[in-house]
Amino acid sequence: MVYAWQDKLEKLDNFRWKIPQSYKPGMKVPGLIYASEKLLTGIINDKAPEQVANVAFLPGIVKYSLAMPDIHWGYGFSIGGVAATDPENGGVIAPGGIGYDICCGVRLVRSDLTLDELKPRLETLVNALFNNIPSGVGSSGDIKASAKEEEEIFLKGAAWAVKKGYGVKEDLDFTEDRGSIEGADPSGVSKRAYERGRGQSGTLGSGNHFLEVQVIDEIYDEEKADIFSLFKGQITMMIHSGSRGLGYQICDDYVKGMISCLDKYNINVPDRQLACAPLNSPEGKSYLRAMKCATNYAWTNRQCLMHLARNVFEKVFNKSWNSLGLKLVYDVAHNIAKMEKHKVDGKERLLCVHRKGATRAFPPGHPELPEAYKKTGQPVIIPGDMGTFSYVLAGTEGSMRETFGSTCHGAGRCLSRSGAVKVCAGRSIDKELFNKSGIIVRAKTRTTLAEEAPEAYKDVGEVVDVVHGAGLSKKVCRMRPLGVIKG
């Protein structure tokens, strides 16, 4: 496998590797993988490059089937995949190119607290966060929405939460799409999806989802950091969650439904998990409307989680969250499809950009950005594993030119879950993290800890250096974990 790929990949420069269109008959465009030599060794040992080639089969795909440096083997799409399709050219939408956890993403909250101020209360804070934020599978939380309110969440997203008092209007200014995407239609959400999502607003979920208390330990771009109100020694909080059972079921319903579209619209893809339908077809439109319900639900969920966390900070520090400076820096989605305007060969076109484990990275001056960030470009939030670092980057023109305004989304796995459990057999990951780095970890289950051990992930620093070096986004600062809550 390794040697096969070494012969097939064409090195363009230190960060770019091309899969020629001739690799497989049926590819409509070439593939392009962003990676360093070091990361590539891992990537070609995985099945992800084959999936990059498979995505190139999608009708209407524009320029390249793209892969970010955190790419790893997924199902249908690789995780870390980006594909833009053109509705005017038979372009399709593939639910598998968004994934089951629709609008999974991260938000970063700043504070006025410094490490010295936090240290004496860190353990109390982490325990209180763990006890007050519902985590784990199928967890249901304190934030309840009636059936009628659930529809409002689907339609209005995070604005519903703010209306209920779970945050302030300013939070919406600093959320991608202001936490509410237009065009959602609950009529395409199945009864099953409704029931699976019920009661899960304001719950973290399981697996790789987390809430982390961090300290900024390195600034790379003083000017941008200053505009994002970030400084060295500052305490931040990161929340990683998605659309929970609702999103899983919507994706599941539509992948199943779209398999019949492959025959109906004469679409040839090498993997049924790439089931898709033309953007202009009734099936494609219906999925987009349902996907938007889950998208709005996910933004609401992260807004509610932030609200619950702010309450915990208030209790632990006996001060209002406002006077603690707990303001939202930004919230980004990394499993999503969006209709966006992009220049292709000098002409502006409206494209459907699939980001499956990839983050939007819009450049300075982009109309979608909040006024405060017009000069810096969009904050890009990249979580690492629980033992190393996370990063804030800023969007660039480079991503607009090359990757439809997209960049990486995290470290990316390099070990399977069972592989990680094997590596960690007989070890106590939480004790190790505490003894080695003073990181306090609280998790619902020991299996989660082993599955999510630092060894299971690639070196996030290496991933970030690739997107920085390739000009897809620029490094602003780095955060070190202090306390982690896992589902």
Added chain:
Amino acid sequence: MKPFELVDHTADVGIKAHGSTLTELFENAARGMFAVIAGEKYKAQGSKIEKKIEINENKDNLEEILVSWLSELLDIFNREKIYLDNFRILSLNNNGIKAETSGVNIDLYQSDLYTEIKAVTFHNLKIEEDVEGFSCTIIFDV
């Protein structure tokens, strides 16, 4: 022949199910999925609840019926909190399945064993025939 084995996947979890007949393959795939959920050694204790399953879909495709079958069982687990451990397929063809299944009403959500399956995927799904019967690798999104 083992009824199923767990398969490594970088981001998710898979099983390879075997069966001397297609019916057995489908039953073993269901056993494999519940082994992913709670581990191979887990035995649910409690009074049995019976469920009847009937899927009729105009698919003309056995692999799609396999995904529908497993998704239906996963849905019973997710919504009704029934851990299913007994499967009996009464009829099976390219367009549907009729089966009886039973399990125990148990909330595994807070248990240390539990792995959440988001969905049964179609990724590279292919039922293959060999000298011992049939086999199929199924990837779950976890």
